[in-house]
Amino acid sequence: MEDNTLGFAGFGLAPSLLESIDIMGFSDPTPVQQAAIPAILSGKDLIACAQTGTGKTAAYLLPIMHKLESQERMGGVNTIIISPTRELALQIDQQIVGLSYFTSVSSIAVYGGGTGSEFEREKQALKSGADIIVATPGKLISHLNMGYVNTDSIQHLILDEADRMLDMGFYEDIMRIVGKLPENRQTLMFSATMPPKIRQLASRLLKDPDEINIAISKTAEGVHQAAYSVHEDQKEELLENILDRPNLESVIVFSSRKSTVRSIEKGLLRKGINAKIISSDLEQREREEVLRQFRNRSFPVLVATDVLSRGIDIADLDMVLNFDVPHDAEDYVHRVGRTARAKSTGEAITFVTPKEQRNFYKIEQLTGIEVEKPSLPEKLGKAPEWQDPSQLRRAKTGPRGGRDASSSHHRSGRSGGSSGQGGGGSRQGGGNRSGRKPYRRKKGPNSGPGNAAAGQGPAKE
Numbered sequence: 001m002e003d004n005t006l007g008f009a010g011f012g013l014a015p016s017l018l019e020s021i022d023i024m025g026f027s028d029p030t031p032v033q034q035a036a037i038p039a040i041l042s043g044k045d046l047i048a049c050a051q052t053g054t055g056k057t058a059a060y061l062l063p064i065m066h067k068l069e070s071q072e073r074m075g076g077v078n079t080i081i082i083s084p085t086r087e088l089a090l091q092i093d094q095q096i097v098g099l100s101y102f103t104s105v106s107s108i109a110v111y112g113g114g115t116g117s118e119f120e121r122e123k124q125a126l127k128s129g130a131d132i133i134v135a136t137p138g139k140l141i142s143h144l145n146m147g148y149v150n151t152d153s154i155q156h157l158i159l160d161e162a163d164r165m166l167d168m169g170f171y172e173d174i175m176r177i178v179g180k181l182p183e184n185r186q187t188l189m190f191s192a193t194m195p196p197k198i199r200q201l202a203s204r205l206l207k208d209p210d211e212i213n214i215a216i217s218k219t220a221e222g223v224h225q226a227a228y229s230v231h232e233d234q235k236e237e238l239l240e241n242i243l244d245r246p247n248l249e250s251v252i253v254f255s256s257r258k259s260t261v262r263s264i265e266k267g268l269l270r271k272g273i274n275a276k277i278i279s280s281d282l283e284q285r286e287r288e289e290v291l292r293q294f295r296n297r298s299f300p301v302l303v304a305t306d307v308l309s310r311g312i313d314i315a316d317l318d319m320v321l322n323f324d325v326p327h328d329a330e331d332y333v334h335r336v337g338r339t340a341r342a343k344s345t346g347e348a349i350t351f352v353t354p355k356e357q358r359n360f361y362k363i364e365q366l367t368g369i370e371v372e373k374p375s376l377p378e379k380l381g382k383a384p385e386w387q388d389p390s391q392l393r394r395a396k397t398g399p400r401g402g403r404d405a406s407s408s409h410h411r412s413g414r415s416g417g418s419s420g421q422g423g424g425g426s427r428q429g430g431g432n433r434s435g436r437k438p439y440r441r442k443k444g445p446n447s448g449p450g451n452a453a454a455g456q457g458p459a460k461e
Helices: 003-009 015-024 031-041 056-070 086-099 116-128 137-145 162-167 171-178 196-205 232-243 258-270 284-295 329-336 354-367 389-394 449-453
Strands: 046-050 079-082 107-110 132-135 156-159 186-191 210-214 223-229 251-254 275-278 301-304 319-322 346-352
Touching (some): 003 015, 015 056, 015 086, 031 046, 031 056, 046 056, 056 079, 056 086, 056 156, 056 186, 079 137, 079 171, 086 107, 086 284, 107 116, 107 137, 116 137, 132 137, 137 171, 162 186, 162 196, 171 196, 186 196, 223 354, 232 258, 232 319, 232 346, 258 275, 258 301, 275 284, 329 346, 346 354
Parallel strands (some): 046 186, 079 132, 079 156, 107 132, 156 186, 223 346, 251 301, 251 319, 319 346
């Protein structure tokens, strides 16, 4: 066996899984995989805190799939993985496609926004018993309420991006799903953050769990971070100036507002910069097609709302640009986590208006990094000055958006570096699922692990 699989062989994983690991060229296990795989194999409940890019998806898939390969199947659904978004559900299922190529493990992604024929395919898989169901909460409840899903055989429940699900208001849905599952099961909870509400949920769902914490609230290694102090009316010109650099082939521009996303796209197209948007306004099929084209480098700039800030792996991004400061400091970590995967290099730029400076300083406190603060290009005019953080903390409200901030203090433009777990595997590809039965995969010439997951590795999301 190749040296790059010796680390995974040490877990005692099934030969069929090790063969997929070898063929797909995975690297050694990441820290979260080293900690989580033995715990899951032992049958323990687990709560794991690990950010995007550390390999947590494969950290739970590999031991679950090993159990399915190594133990006698009882029939029916064995594992339910709950995901906050359709995109993450599809991504998880694509990893299963690659990892299961040399196994008999079956799976299906169950999410809203599909056609009637897709609903029937989901129904058939749930009735007949696909081994692993990857589902969004609402769509899974729709199937469970119809009475044809036999949950007696379920041995594993996995909550992925649990903090995000609570932020999106899925608590009641999660508890409704849990109420339909056997009490004698193994429950795994993965979260990028560990606020009190996550610990409360864990106390309700998990029994004497092991706990893993990997690089909480740290941006990935290799990310060069910079922040520009700007007035609102300087943002679009600065964005166009930055995107005019040569050799930028893959950039995501994030904004918290759908209206701003549409405005950015129109402005870039007027300047001859090929850009497309993705937001909740698009139909699911449209969103999937835009993502497919972006991954294939059909256009260089994707303008996105927060729907992409977590859980979507797009490989080899040159830059992530925050058009506005994320409302939640943790969201900054996830946005920045889209670049510099697998400890490669990347760039993260944030535009900060005077009224957003307080929130941006909170991000620096959270990550432990003083972000570089370069000057605006002269042609853009005078920029607001950076306020002293201590003055912002004393003020009842942040500085409001006049043309000049009130403080004369200007912070150093030096970066404090980056720390934390970079982790992250290489590339994300669309799973080739042509020729499949409702949920069983045919091993045709175009459905090998390299096509199913296009170089995805356990060291990535």
